[in-house]
Amino acid sequence: MSFSTWLGLLAICCLGAMSPGPSLAMVVRHTLGGGRAKGIVCAWAHSIGIGVYALVTLLGLAVLLKQAPLIFNGIAIAGALYLAYMGVQALRSKGGMSQKLAAGEPTSALTAARDGIAISLFNPKIMLFFLALFSQFVMVADDVWGKSLIVFTPLVVDGLWYTIIALLLSHQAVLPKLREKAALIDKLSGVVLILLAVRVLITI
Numbered sequence: 001m002s003f004s005t006w007l008g009l010l011a012i013c014c015l016g017a018m019s020p021g022p023s024l025a026m027v028v029r030h031t032l033g034g035g036r037a038k039g040i041v042c043a044w045a046h047s048i049g050i051g052v053y054a055l056v057t058l059l060g061l062a063v064l065l066k067q068a069p070l071i072f073n074g075i076a077i078a079g080a081l082y083l084a085y086m087g088v089q090a091l092r093s094k095g096g097m098s099q100k101l102a103a104g105e106p107t108s109a110l111t112a113a114r115d116g117i118a119i120s121l122f123n124p125k126i127m128l129f130f131l132a133l134f135s136q137f138v139m140v141a142d143d144v145w146g147k148s149l150i151v152f153t154p155l156v157v158d159g160l161w162y163t164i165i166a167l168l169l170s171h172q173a174v175l176p177k178l179r180e181k182a183a184l185i186d187k188l189s190g191v192v193l194i195l196l197a198v199r200v201l202i203t204i
Contacts, residue, residue, distance in 0.1 A: 001137070001140050001141050001145075001146035001149055001150075002140070005137070005140055006149055006153070008196075009133075009137055009149070009150065009153055010153055010157065011192065012133060012192065012193075012196060013153050013154040013157040013158070014157055014161070015188065015189045015192055015193075016129065016154070016158075016189075017154075017157050017158045017161040017162070018161060018189075019090070019189050022119055022123070023046055023119050023120065023123075023162070024162075024165065026042060026046070026115055026116065026119045027039055027042050027043050027046065027116070027162045027165055027166060028165065028169060030042040030112045030115065030116075031165070031166045031169045032169060034108075034112060036166055036167065036169075037109070038108075038109060038112040039112070039162075039163075039165070039166030039169065040163050040166045040167075041109045041112045041113050041116065042112040042113065042115060042116035042162070042166075043116065043158075043159055043161075043162030043163045043165070043166055044116070044159045044162075044163070045112070045113040045114070045115075045116030045117040046116035046117060046119060046120045046158060046159075046162060047120075047155050047156070047158040047159030047162070048116075048117055048120075048155070049116070049117045049118075049119075049120030049121040049126075050120050050126065050154050050155050050158045051151060051152070051154070051155035052121065053120070053121070053126050053127055053130050054130055054134075054150065054151045054154050054155065055151050056127075057127065057130035057131055057134050058134055058138060058141075058147060058150050058151060061075070061131070061134055061135060061138045062138055062147075065138055065139065072135070075131060075135060076135035076136070076200055077200075077201065078132075079131050079132030079133070079135050079200065080132065080135075080197040080198075080200035080201045081197070082128060082129075082131075082132045083132045083133070083193045083194070083196055083197035083200065084193070084194055084197035084198075086129070086132075086190075086193050087189070087190040087191070087192075087193030087194035087196075087197065088190065088194070089190070090187065090189045090190030090193060091187055091190035091191070091194075092190075093183065093187075093190075130154075132197075132200075133196070134150060135200060136196075136199065136200050137150050138150070
């Protein structure tokens with residue numbers, strides 16, 4: 001995998017992590033309710049779930065690419081259409097924070113970890129996102145190093161982003177500013193997702 005290709009993967013993973021939604025709400029809940037440490041535990045537990053999805057998706061697509069290229073191409077096309085759909089939805093969004101971001105009841109670190117990994121593992125949209133996203137990267141990741149980058153990039157980006165959120169929310173004045181930028185993040189994500197969908201269709 002070339003450096004420029006990895007930068008593309010990194011950019012998409014950053015936008016995916018930054019998009020407001022239930023994962024952000026869960027990290028915020030444990031941070032404001034249980035403190036900075038609980039928020040960080042929730043963040044990295046969530047990232048482990050992301051890593052599991054990334055690994056499963058990568059292995060499945062790699063097998064299809066070798067054994068059933070026509071099915072792989074079909075998934076790639078369907079994935080591109082799904083990316084375009086998500087992009088349009090993001091452009092039409094008015095902020096994306098349908099779930100209230102508020103402090104929850106104080107909880108243990110184990111509960112924070114459980115909620116963090118559950119919110120990622122039991123979200124089918126994450127699997128669909130990886131199916132759509134990874135189809136273009138599986139073709140260029142032809143060694144262990146490239147495959148490792150595909151798995152660990154979203155895992156580390158997700159963990160670092162939500163760790164930053166947990167650290168910033170030590171100052172509660174940050175949360176209103178985060179809400180204000182939600183619409184801008186959605187719009188930026190929408191444009192990038194649509195461009196990515198076009199790229200996938202062109203390179204199939």
